[in-house]
Amino acid sequence: MASDLLLTGGxxxxxxxxxxxxxxxxxxxxxxxxxxxxxxxxxxxARGQLVTPGLIDLHTHVHPGxxxxxxxxxxxxxxxxxxxxxxxxxxxxxxLDGLRQAVRGMTVRVPVLLNISAVGLTGRTGExxxxxxxxxxxxxxxxxxxxxxxxxxxxxxxxxTVGRNGIEPLRRGLRVADACGVPLxxxxxxxxxxxxxxxxxxxxxxLVTHCASAIAAGDAVVRPSLVDAxxxxxxxxxxxxxxxxxxxxxxxxxxxxLEPFSVSxxxxxxxxxxxxxxxxxxxxxxxxxxxxxxxxVAAATSRPAAxxxxxxxxxxxxxxxxxxxxxxxxxxxxxxxxxQQRRTSPVRLVNEATYVAGRLLPARLPADPPxxxxxxxxxxxxxxxxADGLRALLNTPLVGPDDLAEQFPRHH
Numbered sequence: 560m561a562s563d564l565l566l567t568g569g570x571x572x573x574x575x576x577x578x579x580x581x582x583x584x585x586x587x588x589x590x591x592x593x594x595x596x597x598x599x600x601x602x603x604x605a606r607g608q609l610v611t612p613g614l615i616d617l618h619t620h621v622h623p624g625x626x627x628x629x630x631x632x633x634x635x636x637x638x639x640x641x642x643x644x645x646x647x648x649x650x651x652x653x654x655l656d657g658l659r660q661a662v663r664g665m666t667v668r669v670p671v672l673l674n675i676s677a678v679g680l681t682g683r684t685g686e687x688x689x690x691x692x693x694x695x696x697x698x699x700x701x702x703x704x705x706x707x708x709x710x711x712x713x714x715x716x717x718x719x720t721v722g723r724n725g726i727e728p729l730r731r732g733l734r735v736a737d738a739c740g741v742p743l744x745x746x747x748x749x750x751x752x753x754x755x756x757x758x759x760x761x762x763x764x765x766l767v768t769h770c771a772s773a774i775a776a777g778d779a780v781v782r783p784s785l786v787d788a789x790x791x792x793x794x795x796x797x798x799x800x801x802x803x804x805x806x807x808x809x810x811x812x813x814x815x816x817l818e819p820f821s822v823s824x825x826x827x828x829x830x831x832x833x834x835x836x837x838x839x840x841x842x843x844x845x846x847x848x849x850x851x852x853x854x855x856v857a858a859a860t861s862r863p864a865a866x867x868x869x870x871x872x873x874x875x876x877x878x879x880x881x882x883x884x885x886x887x888x889x890x891x892x893x894x895x896x897x898x899q900q901r902r903t904s905p906v907r908l909v910n911e912a913t914y915v916a917g918r919l920l921p922a923r924l925p926a927d928p929p930x931x932x933x934x935x936x937x938x939x940x941x942x943x944x945x946a947d948g949l950r951a952l953l954n955t956p957l958v959g960p961d962d963l964a965e966q967f968p969r970h971h
Contacts, residue, residue, distance in 0.1 A: 561583065561598040561599075562581040562582055562583045562588055562589075562598060562599045562600065563582050563583050563584070563599075563600050563601065563917050564581070564582040564599070564600065564601050564603065564880070564914070564917050565579060565580070565581050565582070565594060565596065565599035565601070565602045565603070566579060566580040566582075566603050566605045566610055566882070566884065567579045567594075567596075567602060567603065567604055567605060567606070568604065568605055568606035568607075569605030569606070569608055569609065569610035569884065570607075570608065570609050570610065571590075571609075571610055571611075571874060572609070572611065572852070572853045572856055573853070573857075573861075573873075573874065574590070574874070576592075577592065578590050578591060578592055578610075579591060579592065579593065579594040580610060580874065580882065581594050581599070582880040582882075582914075582917040583917075584917075585879065585880055585916035585917050585918075586877055586878065586879055586880050586916075586917075587874065587875065587876055587877065587878050587879075587880050588876065589876060590874060590875075590876060603884075603912070605884055608884050608885060608886055608887075608911060609884070609885040609886075609887050610874070610882060610883070610884055610885075611640070611856050611860060611874070611882070611883050611885065612642075612860040612861070612871055612872050612873055612874055612878075612881060612882065612883070613640060613641065613642025613643065613860075613871060613881030613882055613883050613913065613914070613915065614639070614640045614641040614642065614643070614838055614839075614859045614860060614883060615641070615642070615643040615645070615859060615860055615863040615864055615869060615871060615872050616641045616643065616644050616645060616823050616824050616826065616838045616859070616863075617645050617647075617744075617766070617768075617796055617798075617821045617823040617863040617866065617867075618645060618647045618744070618768050618796060618798045618800075618823035618824065618825045619632065619644045619645060619646060619647065619823070619824060619825070619826045619827070620646060620647065620648075620649050620680065620825075620826070620827040620828070621644050621646050621649065621661075621665070621669055622646060622649040622650060622654075622657070622658050622661055622679075622680075623661070623828075623926070624661075625649075625654065625657050625658070625661070625681070626649050626650075626679065626680045626681055627680060627681065627682055627683045627828070627931070628649065628680050628683075628827035628828050628829070629649055629680075629827070629828065630826065630827060630828055630831055631665075631925070631926060632644045632665060632667050632669070633665055633666050633667065633920070633923050634923040634924060634925035634926070635826070635831070635837055635925070636666065636667045636913060636915075636920055637913050637920035637921060637922055637923055638837075638910055638913070638922075639837040639838055639839055639910055639913070640838070640839060640883030640885065640910040640913050641667070641837070641838050641913075642667055642668060642871065642881035642882075642883070642913060642914075642915045643667065643668040643669075643670065643863075643864075643869060643871055643872075643881065644667050644668070644669050645669075645670050645671070645672060645710070645823075645863070645867065645869075646658065646669055646670070646671045646672065647672045647713050647744060647746075647768070647825070648672055648673070648674040648679065648680060648713030648714075648715065648744075648746075649671075649674070649679055649680045650671060650673065650674060650679045650680075651673065651674040651675070651676050651677040651678050651679035651686070651692070651698075652673070652677040652694065652697045652698055652700075652701040653677040653678055653679070654677075654678065654679045654681065655671070655673065655679075655701055655705060655708070655709075658671060659705070659708055662708070666915060666918075666920055667915060667920075668869075668870075668871070668881070668915065670708065670709075670710040670867060670869055671705075671708050671709050671710065672709070672710065672711045672712060672713035672744055673698060673701060673702060673705075673709050673711075673712055673713065673735075674686065674712075674713050674714075674715075675687065675693050675698060675712060675713070675714045675728055675729075675731055675732035675735065676692045676693055676728070677692045677693075677694055677697060677698070678692050684715075684717075684719040684720050685719060685720060685722070686715070686720060687714075687715065687720050687721045687722075687724060687728040688720070688721065688722035688723075688724065690724045690727060690728070693724075693727070693728045693731045693732075695731050695734050695735055695738075698712070698731075698732075698735040699735050699738050699739060702735065702739045702741065703739065709741070710741065710742075710867040710868065710869065711736070711741045711742045711743060711744060711766075711867055712732045712733075712735050712736045712739075712741060712742075712743045712744070713732075713743070713744050713746070714728050714729050714732035714743060714744070714745050714746065715728075715746040715748070716728065716729050716745055716746060716747060716748070716752055716757050717746070717747070717748025717749050717750065718748075718749055718750060718751055718752075719748075719749075720746075720748070721752070725751065725752050725756075726752045726756050726757070726760070729745060729752075729757060729760055730760065732745075733760060733762070736762075736765075742764050742765050742766060742866060742867065743761070743762075743765045743766070744765070744766040744767075744768055744796070745757050745761060745765065745766070745767050745768070746768055746769060746798070747767060747768070747769055747770075747772065748769070748772070748774055749774050754782070754784065754785075755782065755784040758784040758785060758787070758788040758793065759784060759787075759788075761788060761793045762793070763791055763792030763793065764792060764793075764794065764866070765793055765794065766793070766794045766795075766796045766820075766821070766866060767788065767793055767794070767795055767796065768796040768797075768798030768803070768823065768825070769796075769797075769798040769800065769803035769804070769825070770795035770796060770797060770798070770812070770817075770819055771797060771803075771804050771805055771808040771809035771812060771819070772798075772802070772803045772804065772805065772808065773805035773807070773808050773897075773898060774802055774803070780807075780808050780811040780812065781811055781812060781815045781817065785812070785817060786815070786817065789816075789817045794820035794821065794866055795812075795817065795818070795819045795820050795821075796819065796820060796821045796822075796823050797809075797819050797821065797822045797823055797841065797845070797858075798823050798824075798825040799823070799824050799825050799830070799834070799835050799841045799844075799897065800824075800825030800827070800830050800835065800897070801825075801827075801829050801830045801834070801835075801897060802897045802898075803825055803897065804841075804844070804896050804897050805896050805897060805898050805900065806844070806847075806848065806896045806900045806902050807900060809845075809848050810848055810849075813848060813849065813850075818850075819845070819858060820858065820862055820866070821858050821859070821862050821863045821866060822838070822841055822842055822845055822855060822858040822859050823838070823841070823859075823863070824837065824838045824841045826838070828928065828929055828932050829932050829933075831928075832928065832932070832934060832938050832942065833938065834895055834896065834897050838859060839908045839910060840894065842855050842856075842858075842859055842908065843892075843894050843904040843906075843907070843908060844894045844896065844902065844904070845858070846904045846905055846906065847894050847902035847903055847904040847905070848902065852887075852906070860872040860873070861873055879916055880914060880916055880917035881914065881915055881916065882912075882913070882914040882917075883910060883912070883913050883914075884910070884911045884912040884913075885908050885909065885910055885911060886908075886909040886910075886911055887906050887907075887908060887909075888906060888907040888908075888909060889905075889906060890906065890907045891903050891904065891905055891906075892904055892907055924946070925946075928942070
Protein backbone atom coordinates (compact mmCIF):
# COMPACT_ATOMS: atom_id res chain seq x y z
CA MET A 560 0.00 0.00 0.00
CA ALA A 561 1.45 3.36 -1.03
CA SER A 562 1.53 5.94 1.73
CA ASP A 563 3.15 9.29 2.31
CA LEU A 564 3.67 8.65 6.02
CA LEU A 565 3.56 5.53 8.19
CA LEU A 566 3.61 5.74 11.98
CA THR A 567 4.45 2.28 13.29
CA GLY A 568 3.70 0.61 16.61
CA GLY A 569 2.09 3.57 18.36
CA UNK A 570 -0.35 3.26 21.24
CA UNK A 571 -3.86 4.48 20.39
CA UNK A 572 -6.69 5.25 22.79
CA UNK A 573 -9.52 4.95 20.25
CA UNK A 574 -9.33 2.33 18.86
CA UNK A 575 -7.49 1.01 21.89
CA UNK A 576 -4.30 -0.88 21.27
CA UNK A 577 -1.01 -0.86 19.38
CA UNK A 578 -1.41 0.01 15.71
CA UNK A 579 0.26 1.45 12.65
CA UNK A 580 -1.27 4.55 11.06
CA UNK A 581 -0.82 5.12 7.33
CA UNK A 582 -1.35 8.52 5.72
CA UNK A 583 -1.91 9.27 2.05
CA UNK A 584 -2.82 12.55 0.37
CA UNK A 585 -3.42 14.31 3.68
CA UNK A 586 -5.83 11.74 5.10
CA UNK A 587 -5.65 8.60 7.20
CA UNK A 588 -5.47 5.76 4.70
CA UNK A 589 -5.31 2.74 7.03
CA UNK A 590 -5.05 1.74 10.68
CA UNK A 591 -4.01 -1.72 11.74
CA UNK A 592 -1.27 -3.90 13.16
CA UNK A 593 1.82 -4.47 11.03
CA UNK A 594 0.79 -2.48 7.97
CA UNK A 595 3.13 -3.08 5.00
CA UNK A 596 6.21 -0.84 4.92
CA UNK A 597 6.70 -1.21 1.18
CA UNK A 598 5.68 1.94 -0.64
CA UNK A 599 5.75 4.14 2.45
CA UNK A 600 7.64 7.34 1.66
CA UNK A 601 8.40 8.13 5.34
CA UNK A 602 8.31 5.61 8.19
CA UNK A 603 8.31 6.87 11.80
CA UNK A 604 8.84 4.47 14.69
CA ALA A 605 6.21 5.37 17.32
CA ARG A 606 6.72 2.35 19.58
CA GLY A 607 6.18 3.23 23.22
CA GLN A 608 4.53 6.53 22.31
CA LEU A 609 0.93 7.67 22.35
CA VAL A 610 -0.59 8.66 19.01
CA THR A 611 -3.70 10.85 19.15
CA PRO A 612 -5.64 12.99 16.73
CA GLY A 613 -4.23 16.48 16.50
CA LEU A 614 -5.61 18.46 19.41
CA ILE A 615 -8.49 20.88 18.85
CA ASP A 616 -8.28 23.91 21.12
CA LEU A 617 -11.85 25.19 21.32
CA HIS A 618 -10.97 28.63 22.74
CA THR A 619 -7.96 30.59 21.47
CA HIS A 620 -7.17 34.06 20.11
CA VAL A 621 -4.99 33.97 17.02
CA HIS A 622 -5.27 37.31 15.22
CA PRO A 623 -1.86 38.83 15.93
CA GLY A 624 -1.12 42.37 14.85
CA UNK A 625 -4.79 43.29 14.70
CA UNK A 626 -6.15 42.62 18.19
CA UNK A 627 -5.13 43.15 21.79
CA UNK A 628 -5.20 39.42 22.57
CA UNK A 629 -3.99 37.75 19.37
CA UNK A 630 -0.99 35.43 19.03
CA UNK A 631 0.55 33.55 16.11
CA UNK A 632 -0.37 29.87 16.62
CA UNK A 633 2.40 28.35 14.50
CA UNK A 634 5.28 28.88 16.99
CA UNK A 635 3.20 27.02 19.60
CA UNK A 636 1.45 24.40 17.46
CA UNK A 637 4.54 22.42 16.45
CA UNK A 638 5.48 21.54 20.03
CA UNK A 639 2.01 21.33 21.60
CA UNK A 640 0.13 18.95 19.29
CA UNK A 641 -2.64 21.49 18.57
CA UNK A 642 -3.60 21.31 14.90
CA UNK A 643 -6.94 23.15 15.08
CA UNK A 644 -7.13 26.53 16.82
CA UNK A 645 -10.68 27.80 17.19
CA UNK A 646 -10.48 31.58 17.27
CA UNK A 647 -13.11 32.57 19.83
CA UNK A 648 -14.33 36.03 18.95
CA UNK A 649 -11.24 37.91 17.85
CA UNK A 650 -13.10 39.11 14.76
CA UNK A 651 -16.52 40.61 14.27
CA UNK A 652 -18.28 41.53 11.07
CA UNK A 653 -16.02 44.55 10.48
CA UNK A 654 -12.78 42.62 10.92
CA LEU A 655 -13.42 39.06 9.72
CA ASP A 656 -11.84 39.65 6.32
CA GLY A 657 -8.59 40.62 8.04
CA LEU A 658 -8.61 37.43 10.09
CA ARG A 659 -9.28 35.40 6.95
CA GLN A 660 -6.18 36.90 5.37
CA ALA A 661 -4.12 36.08 8.47
CA VAL A 662 -5.35 32.48 8.55
CA ARG A 663 -4.18 31.90 4.98
CA GLY A 664 -0.59 32.30 6.13
CA MET A 665 -0.88 29.82 9.01
CA THR A 666 0.03 26.13 8.89
CA VAL A 667 -2.74 25.12 11.30
CA ARG A 668 -6.51 25.01 10.87
CA VAL A 669 -8.39 28.04 12.27
CA PRO A 670 -12.20 27.90 12.36
CA VAL A 671 -13.78 31.03 13.78
CA LEU A 672 -16.45 31.98 16.29
CA LEU A 673 -17.73 35.35 15.07
CA ASN A 674 -17.98 38.00 17.77
CA ILE A 675 -21.48 39.44 18.08
CA SER A 676 -19.78 42.82 18.29
CA ALA A 677 -18.76 43.89 14.80
CA VAL A 678 -15.52 45.44 16.13
CA GLY A 679 -14.32 42.16 17.67
CA LEU A 680 -11.45 42.16 20.16
CA THR A 681 -9.40 45.03 18.79
CA GLY A 682 -9.22 46.39 22.34
CA ARG A 683 -8.81 44.67 25.68
CA THR A 684 -12.53 44.88 26.51
CA GLY A 685 -15.71 46.91 26.04
CA GLU A 686 -16.59 45.71 22.55
CA UNK A 687 -20.32 45.45 23.37
CA UNK A 688 -20.75 48.73 25.26
CA UNK A 689 -22.06 50.32 22.06
CA UNK A 690 -25.09 48.15 21.38
CA UNK A 691 -25.15 49.37 17.79
CA UNK A 692 -22.00 47.29 17.24
CA UNK A 693 -24.07 44.19 18.03
CA UNK A 694 -25.90 44.29 14.72
CA UNK A 695 -27.93 41.11 14.28
CA UNK A 696 -28.63 41.48 10.57
CA UNK A 697 -25.01 42.28 9.77
CA UNK A 698 -23.79 39.29 11.79
CA UNK A 699 -26.23 36.96 10.03
CA UNK A 700 -25.09 38.28 6.66
CA UNK A 701 -21.44 37.79 7.67
CA UNK A 702 -21.94 34.19 8.81
CA UNK A 703 -23.92 33.36 5.67
CA UNK A 704 -21.18 34.74 3.42
CA UNK A 705 -18.39 32.95 5.33
CA UNK A 706 -19.70 29.47 6.07
CA UNK A 707 -16.31 27.96 5.20
CA UNK A 708 -14.69 29.90 8.05
CA UNK A 709 -17.33 30.66 10.69
CA UNK A 710 -18.41 27.76 12.91
CA UNK A 711 -20.35 29.63 15.59
CA UNK A 712 -20.95 32.84 17.53
CA UNK A 713 -19.01 34.23 20.50
CA UNK A 714 -20.36 36.64 23.11
CA UNK A 715 -18.43 37.94 26.12
CA UNK A 716 -20.73 38.76 29.02
CA UNK A 717 -19.18 40.60 31.94
CA UNK A 718 -19.60 44.10 33.29
CA UNK A 719 -16.52 45.51 31.57
CA THR A 720 -17.51 44.17 28.17
CA VAL A 721 -21.23 45.01 28.07
CA GLY A 722 -21.48 48.07 30.33
CA ARG A 723 -25.09 49.16 30.71
CA ASN A 724 -26.31 46.81 27.97
CA GLY A 725 -26.56 43.88 30.38
CA ILE A 726 -27.68 40.63 28.83
CA GLU A 727 -28.78 42.20 25.51
CA PRO A 728 -25.60 41.30 23.55
CA LEU A 729 -26.20 37.65 24.45
CA ARG A 730 -29.82 37.83 23.32
CA ARG A 731 -28.64 39.25 20.01
CA GLY A 732 -25.95 36.62 19.66
CA LEU A 733 -28.53 33.89 20.18
CA ARG A 734 -30.75 35.41 17.50
CA VAL A 735 -27.83 35.17 15.07
CA ALA A 736 -27.01 31.61 16.15
CA ASP A 737 -30.66 30.57 15.74
CA ALA A 738 -30.93 32.13 12.30
CA CYS A 739 -27.68 30.54 11.10
CA GLY A 740 -28.06 27.15 12.78
CA VAL A 741 -24.76 27.36 14.68
CA PRO A 742 -23.81 27.06 18.36
CA LEU A 743 -22.91 30.00 20.58
CA UNK A 744 -20.06 30.24 23.06
CA UNK A 745 -20.69 32.51 26.05
CA UNK A 746 -17.82 33.90 28.12
CA UNK A 747 -18.83 34.41 31.76
CA UNK A 748 -17.07 36.82 34.08
CA UNK A 749 -17.65 39.30 36.84
CA UNK A 750 -21.23 40.58 36.81
CA UNK A 751 -23.55 42.13 36.28
CA UNK A 752 -25.06 40.39 34.38
CA UNK A 753 -25.11 37.38 36.65
CA UNK A 754 -23.96 33.93 35.63
CA UNK A 755 -27.52 32.73 36.24
CA UNK A 756 -28.88 35.16 33.63
CA UNK A 757 -26.38 33.88 31.08
CA UNK A 758 -26.90 30.18 31.75
CA UNK A 759 -30.69 30.42 31.71
CA UNK A 760 -30.63 31.67 28.11
CA UNK A 761 -28.24 29.09 26.65
CA UNK A 762 -29.57 26.29 24.46
CA UNK A 763 -28.57 22.62 24.32
CA UNK A 764 -25.35 22.47 22.32
CA UNK A 765 -24.26 25.98 23.26
CA LEU A 766 -21.00 26.36 25.17
CA VAL A 767 -20.23 28.19 28.38
CA THR A 768 -16.51 28.87 28.59
CA HIS A 769 -14.56 29.55 31.81
CA CYS A 770 -16.93 27.01 33.37
CA ALA A 771 -14.65 26.51 36.41
CA SER A 772 -13.91 30.19 36.95
CA ALA A 773 -13.75 31.36 40.55
CA ILE A 774 -14.57 34.88 39.37
CA ALA A 775 -17.83 33.75 37.86
CA ALA A 776 -18.69 31.16 40.49
CA GLY A 777 -18.65 33.43 43.53
CA ASP A 778 -19.73 31.76 46.74
CA ALA A 779 -22.17 29.36 45.09
CA VAL A 780 -19.75 27.12 43.20
CA VAL A 781 -22.40 24.54 42.33
CA ARG A 782 -25.37 26.81 41.70
CA PRO A 783 -28.78 25.53 40.53
CA SER A 784 -28.44 27.30 37.18
CA LEU A 785 -25.21 25.36 36.51
CA VAL A 786 -26.85 22.04 37.33
CA ASP A 787 -29.87 22.83 35.17
CA ALA A 788 -27.73 24.01 32.24
CA UNK A 789 -25.56 20.88 32.41
CA UNK A 790 -28.62 18.63 32.49
CA UNK A 791 -30.26 20.23 29.48
CA UNK A 792 -27.14 19.87 27.33
CA UNK A 793 -25.26 23.15 27.63
CA UNK A 794 -21.63 22.18 27.09
CA UNK A 795 -19.11 23.23 29.73
CA UNK A 796 -15.76 24.36 28.34
CA UNK A 797 -12.73 24.95 30.58
CA UNK A 798 -11.31 28.04 28.83
CA UNK A 799 -8.39 28.45 31.26
CA UNK A 800 -7.02 31.87 30.28
CA UNK A 801 -5.45 34.36 32.66
CA UNK A 802 -8.18 34.09 35.28
CA UNK A 803 -10.79 31.58 34.13
CA UNK A 804 -9.79 28.40 35.93
CA UNK A 805 -9.68 27.39 39.61
CA UNK A 806 -8.94 23.91 40.93
CA UNK A 807 -11.32 24.14 43.88
CA UNK A 808 -14.19 25.18 41.60
CA UNK A 809 -13.51 22.35 39.15
CA UNK A 810 -13.23 19.81 41.95
CA UNK A 811 -16.54 20.90 43.48
CA UNK A 812 -18.22 20.69 40.08
CA UNK A 813 -16.76 17.24 39.43
CA UNK A 814 -18.04 16.06 42.81
CA UNK A 815 -21.50 17.26 41.77
CA UNK A 816 -21.31 15.41 38.45
CA LEU A 817 -20.77 18.56 36.37
CA GLU A 818 -17.89 17.34 34.22
CA PRO A 819 -16.52 19.65 31.54
CA PHE A 820 -17.38 18.73 27.98
CA SER A 821 -14.20 20.20 26.53
CA VAL A 822 -10.82 21.41 27.72
CA SER A 823 -9.51 24.55 26.07
CA UNK A 824 -6.67 26.92 26.86
CA UNK A 825 -8.00 30.40 26.06
CA UNK A 826 -4.44 30.95 24.88
CA UNK A 827 -3.75 34.60 24.13
CA UNK A 828 -1.09 37.26 24.50
CA UNK A 829 -1.51 37.47 28.27
CA UNK A 830 -1.86 33.75 29.11
CA UNK A 831 0.80 32.34 26.78
CA UNK A 832 3.58 33.12 29.28
CA UNK A 833 1.63 31.72 32.21
CA UNK A 834 -0.48 30.43 33.79
CA UNK A 835 -1.63 28.58 30.65
CA UNK A 836 1.49 28.08 28.46
CA UNK A 837 -0.30 25.65 26.11
CA UNK A 838 -3.16 23.16 25.81
CA UNK A 839 -1.24 20.05 27.00
CA UNK A 840 -0.41 21.88 30.24
CA UNK A 841 -4.12 22.66 30.66
CA UNK A 842 -4.92 19.01 30.01
CA UNK A 843 -2.46 18.04 32.74
CA UNK A 844 -4.49 20.14 35.17
CA UNK A 845 -7.57 18.03 34.45
CA UNK A 846 -5.47 14.91 35.02
CA UNK A 847 -4.43 16.43 38.34
CA UNK A 848 -8.11 16.85 39.22
CA UNK A 849 -8.61 13.11 38.75
CA UNK A 850 -10.00 12.78 35.23
CA UNK A 851 -8.63 9.80 33.25
CA UNK A 852 -6.28 10.34 30.32
CA UNK A 853 -8.66 8.94 27.68
CA UNK A 854 -11.41 11.33 28.78
CA UNK A 855 -9.08 14.33 28.82
CA VAL A 856 -7.83 13.52 25.30
CA ALA A 857 -11.44 13.19 24.08
CA ALA A 858 -12.18 16.59 25.62
CA ALA A 859 -9.43 18.05 23.41
CA THR A 860 -10.18 16.10 20.21
CA SER A 861 -13.46 14.36 19.39
CA ARG A 862 -15.71 16.47 21.62
CA PRO A 863 -14.72 19.91 20.35
CA ALA A 864 -14.94 18.53 16.80
CA ALA A 865 -18.49 17.40 17.52
CA UNK A 866 -19.42 20.68 19.19
CA UNK A 867 -18.67 22.75 16.08
CA UNK A 868 -18.95 20.13 13.34
CA UNK A 869 -15.24 20.32 12.58
CA UNK A 870 -13.12 17.86 10.59
CA UNK A 871 -10.59 15.85 12.56
CA UNK A 872 -10.62 14.87 16.19
CA UNK A 873 -10.63 11.18 15.35
CA UNK A 874 -8.31 8.42 14.14
CA UNK A 875 -10.48 6.80 11.50
CA UNK A 876 -9.85 5.94 7.88
CA UNK A 877 -10.69 8.94 5.70
CA UNK A 878 -10.27 11.50 8.46
CA UNK A 879 -7.78 14.35 8.05
CA UNK A 880 -4.28 13.19 8.99
CA UNK A 881 -3.94 15.67 11.82
CA UNK A 882 -1.83 13.71 14.29
CA UNK A 883 0.09 14.21 17.50
CA UNK A 884 2.74 11.87 18.90
CA UNK A 885 3.38 11.96 22.63
CA UNK A 886 5.82 10.69 25.19
CA UNK A 887 3.67 9.95 28.24
CA UNK A 888 6.15 10.14 31.06
CA UNK A 889 5.46 8.68 34.47
CA UNK A 890 6.71 11.88 36.10
CA UNK A 891 4.34 13.52 38.58
CA UNK A 892 4.74 17.28 38.41
CA UNK A 893 3.17 20.37 39.91
CA UNK A 894 0.59 22.38 37.97
CA UNK A 895 -0.87 25.73 38.99
CA UNK A 896 -4.26 27.33 38.31
CA UNK A 897 -5.02 31.02 37.75
CA UNK A 898 -5.08 31.67 41.51
CA GLN A 899 -1.80 29.97 42.48
CA GLN A 900 -3.55 26.84 43.77
CA ARG A 901 -1.32 23.84 43.16
CA ARG A 902 -2.04 20.23 42.32
CA THR A 903 0.03 17.28 41.03
CA SER A 904 -0.48 15.78 37.60
CA PRO A 905 0.27 12.03 37.62
CA VAL A 906 2.00 12.13 34.22
CA ARG A 907 3.77 14.56 31.93
CA LEU A 908 2.63 14.78 28.30
CA VAL A 909 5.54 15.73 26.04
CA ASN A 910 4.77 16.26 22.38
CA GLU A 911 7.29 14.62 20.06
CA ALA A 912 5.76 15.48 16.68
CA THR A 913 2.72 17.25 15.26
CA TYR A 914 1.31 16.70 11.77
CA VAL A 915 -1.32 18.69 9.86
CA ALA A 916 -2.73 16.82 6.86
CA GLY A 917 0.20 14.43 7.18
CA ARG A 918 2.85 17.17 7.09
CA LEU A 919 5.23 17.53 10.01
CA LEU A 920 5.03 21.02 11.48
CA PRO A 921 8.47 22.62 11.52
CA ALA A 922 9.99 24.32 14.54
CA ARG A 923 9.20 28.02 14.64
CA LEU A 924 10.62 30.84 16.75
CA PRO A 925 7.99 32.81 18.69
CA ALA A 926 7.67 36.56 18.31
CA ASP A 927 8.50 38.87 21.19
CA PRO A 928 5.57 39.63 23.53
CA PRO A 929 3.68 42.80 22.57
CA UNK A 930 4.59 45.82 24.72
CA UNK A 931 1.21 45.99 26.44
CA UNK A 932 1.54 42.52 28.01
CA UNK A 933 2.62 42.83 31.66
CA UNK A 934 5.50 40.46 32.43
CA UNK A 935 7.44 39.94 35.63
CA UNK A 936 11.23 40.22 35.67
CA UNK A 937 11.43 36.45 36.09
CA UNK A 938 9.23 35.91 33.02
CA UNK A 939 11.33 38.27 30.93
CA UNK A 940 14.53 36.53 32.00
CA UNK A 941 13.06 33.10 31.23
CA UNK A 942 11.81 34.26 27.82
CA UNK A 943 15.20 35.69 26.96
CA UNK A 944 16.98 32.47 27.93
CA UNK A 945 14.45 30.40 25.99
CA ALA A 946 14.84 32.54 22.89
CA ASP A 947 18.64 32.22 23.01
CA GLY A 948 18.39 28.46 23.41
CA LEU A 949 15.84 28.10 20.62
CA ARG A 950 17.95 30.13 18.23
CA ALA A 951 20.98 28.00 19.02
CA LEU A 952 19.04 24.78 18.47
CA LEU A 953 17.39 25.99 15.30
CA ASN A 954 20.84 26.74 13.90
CA THR A 955 21.83 23.13 14.56
CA PRO A 956 21.37 20.74 11.61
CA LEU A 957 18.46 18.29 11.81
CA VAL A 958 16.96 19.90 14.88
CA GLY A 959 13.39 18.79 15.49
CA PRO A 960 10.67 18.80 18.15
CA ASP A 961 12.18 15.76 19.87
CA ASP A 962 15.50 17.58 20.32
CA LEU A 963 13.77 20.58 21.82
CA ALA A 964 11.69 18.38 24.11
CA GLU A 965 14.80 17.29 25.97
CA GLN A 966 16.18 20.76 26.50
CA PHE A 967 13.00 22.80 26.86
CA PRO A 968 10.22 20.89 28.70
CA ARG A 969 6.80 21.66 27.31
CA HIS A 970 5.12 22.04 30.68
CA HIS A 971 5.76 24.25 33.66
